[in-house]
Amino acid sequence: xxxxxxxxxxxxxxxxxxxxxxxxxxxxxxxxxxxxxxxxxxxxxxxxxxxxxxxxxxxxxxxxxxxxxxxxxxxxxxxxxxxxxxxxxxxxxxxxxxxxxxxxxxxxxxxxxxxxxxxxxxxxxxxxxxxxxxxxxxxxxxxxxxxxxxxxxxxxxxxxxxxxxxxxxxxxxxxxxxxxxxxxxxxxxxxxxxxxxxxxxxxxxxxxxxxxxxxxxxxxxxxxxxxxxxxxxxxxxxxxxxxxxxxxxxxxxxxxxxxxxxxxxxxxxxxxxxxxxxxxxxxxxxxxxxxxxxxxxxxxxxxxxxxxxxxxxxxxxxxxxxxxxxxxxxxxxxxxxxxxxxxxxxxxxxxxxxxxxxxxxxxxxxxxxxxxxxxxxxxxxxxxxxxxxxxxxxxxxxxxxxxxx
Numbered sequence: 001x002x003x004x005x006x007x008x009x010x011x012x013x014x015x016x017x018x019x020x021x022x023x024x025x026x027x028x029x030x031x032x033x034x035x036x037x038x039x040x041x042x043x044x045x046x047x048x049x050x051x052x053x054x055x056x057x058x059x060x061x062x063x064x065x066x067x068x069x070x071x072x073x074x075x076x077x078x079x080x081x082x083x084x085x086x087x088x089x090x091x092x093x094x095x096x097x098x099x100x101x102x103x104x105x106x107x108x109x110x111x112x113x114x115x116x117x118x119x120x121x122x123x124x125x126x127x128x129x130x131x132x133x134x135x136x137x138x139x140x141x142x143x144x145x146x147x148x149x150x151x152x153x154x155x156x157x158x159x160x161x162x163x164x165x166x167x168x169x170x171x172x173x174x175x176x177x178x179x180x181x182x183x184x185x186x187x188x189x190x191x192x193x194x195x196x197x198x199x200x201x202x203x204x205x206x207x208x209x210x211x212x213x214x215x216x217x218x219x220x221x222x223x224x225x226x227x228x229x230x231x232x233x234x235x236x237x238x239x240x241x242x243x244x245x246x247x248x249x250x251x252x253x254x255x256x257x258x259x260x261x262x263x264x265x266x267x268x269x270x271x272x273x274x275x276x277x278x279x280x281x282x283x284x285x286x287x288x289x290x291x292x293x294x295x296x297x298x299x300x301x302x303x304x305x306x307x308x309x310x311x312x313x314x315x316x317x318x319x320x321x322x323x324x325x326x327x328x329x330x331x332x333x334x335x336x337x338x339x340x341x342x343x344x345x346x347x348x349x350x351x352x353x354x355x356x357x358x359x360x361x362x363x364x365x366x367x368x369x370x371x372x373x374x375x376x377x378x379x380x381x382x383x384x385x386x387x388x389x390x391x392x393x394x395x396x397x398x399x400x401x402x403x404x405x
Contacts (some may be wrong), residue, residue, distance in 0.1 A: 029384025133163025219261025
């Protein structure tokens with residue numbers, strides 16, 4: 001009797017695994033093969049500067065990646081509801097906040113008078129190859145549960161792009177969800193979550209920028225429990241918009257790169273809300289970042305420990321200590337330059353890059369276009385159909401034989 005039960009259990013388990021693998025195979029099969037654009041550095045004698053219109057602007061704190069209880073507590077976020085999330089960020093005096101549950105759009109209206117920002121986290125796969133969708137208009141489900149190559153990730157980007165104002169690559173370094181070398185191929189997304197509690201993805205960022213992809217940053221708590229001090233106010237997107245009067249400009253501002261990201265050390269992350277907000281209020285803020293005669297100038301409202309200028313592939317070009325402003329003469333072989341600022345309390349601020357362009361008006365270069373490789377895609381689709389139908393035929397024969405016994 002025991003052997004019979006064990007045999008039935010193993011047979012059922014094998015059937016479930018086989019069915020799951022078949023689904024993964026079909027998903028792989030329907031994914032097109034792409035002709036990825038070449039990896040080419042930005043070029044030109046002009047510069048796109050995302051901060052050029054924001055001298056002496058006040059910046060507001062924002063977080064667009066956070067989770068609440070969903071599906072009866074099946075997902076990671078069960079410790080708090082949506083209202084708890086919004087209250088946490090109101091307590092920390094944020095200007096913008098939202099909830100981005102898995103495949104679920106933020107409720108409307110939000111709590112505590114925050115501007116409504118519909119968002120969701122998109123992805124059900126073992127390596128956390130996720131996307132953060134902001135300004136989202138429909139729930140997204142299609143995914144490859146197993147490993148994802150650049151073709152699969154690009155297909156997912158292309159599928160969701162028409163239905164979302166902003167497509168963000170979420171925590172790409174987390175569990176190596178997106179391999180660094182893929183950033184030389186992927187295109188068409190809007191932002192990259194460079195700073196996230198689970199992983200910082202600076203190498204991914206520099207690889208994308210060095211490959212001619214104008215990828216701008218987002219910094220996110222990715223909170224799953226707002227009652228845990230280290231889950232909130234840890235990674236902050238700083239936005240030059242008044243949430244009461246300029247919230248309609250939010251999506252365009254994020255996509256323009258006119259924001260910067262701050263990550264705080266553990267000594268600040270562990271503070272309770274009242275103490276943490278006092279520390280966050282003391283952070284230096286950007287006063288201006290301008291490019292004049294091929295020189296990048298950055299000015300902050302008070303002294304910081306260090307300002308670092310980095311260029312292609314993240315190479316450090318210059319460092320300045322104990323300053324409130326500094327400059328870097330952009331070299332001819334720098335296709336972009338970005339600044340990183342180290343505060344005296346251990347916090348770090350990452351600024352979006354100024355990018356070379358041939359456009360006389362200083363417009364941001366577009367993401368390069370990706371095309372479908374139809375000959376290879378058709379071969380792949382035919383192969384998938386043949387294998388799938390063969391498996392169905394084999395299973396049908398087995399079931400017919402089983403019924404005769």
